[in-house]
Amino acid sequence: GQQVMQIPQYQHVQEGEDFTTYCNSSTTLSNIQWYKQRPGGHPVFLIQLVKSGEVKKQKRLTFQFGEAKKNSSLHITATQTTDVGTYFCAGSLSNDYKLSFGAGTTVTVRA
Amino acid sequence: DAGITQSPRHKVTETGTPVTLRCHQTENHRYMYWYRQDPGHGLRLIHYSYGVKDTDKGEVSDGYSVSRSKTEDFLLTLESATSSQTSVYFCATSITGELFFGEGSRLTVL
Numbered sequence: 001g002q003q004v005m006q007i008p009q010y011q012h013v014q015e016g017e018d019f020t021t022y023c024n025s026s027t028t029l030s031n032i033q034w035y036k037q038r039p040g041g042h043p044v045f046l047i048q049l050v051k052s053g054e055v056k057k058q059k060r061l062t063f064q065f066g067e068a069k070k071n072s073s074l075h076i077t078a079t080q081t082t083d084v085g086t087y088f089c090a091g092s093l094s095n096d097y098k099l100s101f102g103a104g105t106t107v108t109v110r111a
Numbered sequence: 112d113a114g115i116t117q118s119p120r121h122k123v124t125e126t127g128t129p130v131t132l133r134c135h136q137t138e139n140h141r142y143m144y145w146y147r148q149d150p151g152h153g154l155r156l157i158h159y160s161y162g163v164k165d166t167d168k169g170e171v172s173d174g175y176s177v178s179r180s181k182t183e184d185f186l187l188t189l190e191s192a193t194s195s196q197t198s199v200y201f202c203a204t205s206i207t208g209e210l211f212f213g214e215g216s217r218l219t220v221l
Contacts, residue, residue, distance in 0.1 A: 035210075
């Protein structure tokens, strides 16, 4: 079945530094979504990427979809304590509204 | 957030007992999902629904069944709970692909 892999599993970041989390699929994706889950909370949608090579920005967050639509990345600049949580990527093979999630990258921030 | 309510939010049960988790939405979203979340595995799809009485299996459907008799309700049933089904269960809804999640139901099977 479809597998979506995320690395790293954990990311410990000094406040103010940048970091990137990566998502890779064994198959070509129709689209990819990113979610954030705060500790003790539920996943919340951040963004969806659909086009090959697409780049989208949300303030300090930059999301990219690979040219082959098999990988994606989330880059956060100038990390803040509010960035703490687990970031999940989720992909679908077609427009069937069935998403497969990666295992997530859990981010902790050192003040 | 979409109006999604999960019940119960916490449940402790014994191996072999039946358990039903309920997801109720007020947004009239067509698609509804049940995921389970376990450390190191992320969110894994159990079952999903694309309309009333229309359901399909996800990647970890063994031991689970679902029913959707009304647009607003999606029930997840564990016919005979096992310790491996101890998890946090999330319901989600969708209308355009973006998922809206409920608060989660923590189930412990002793």
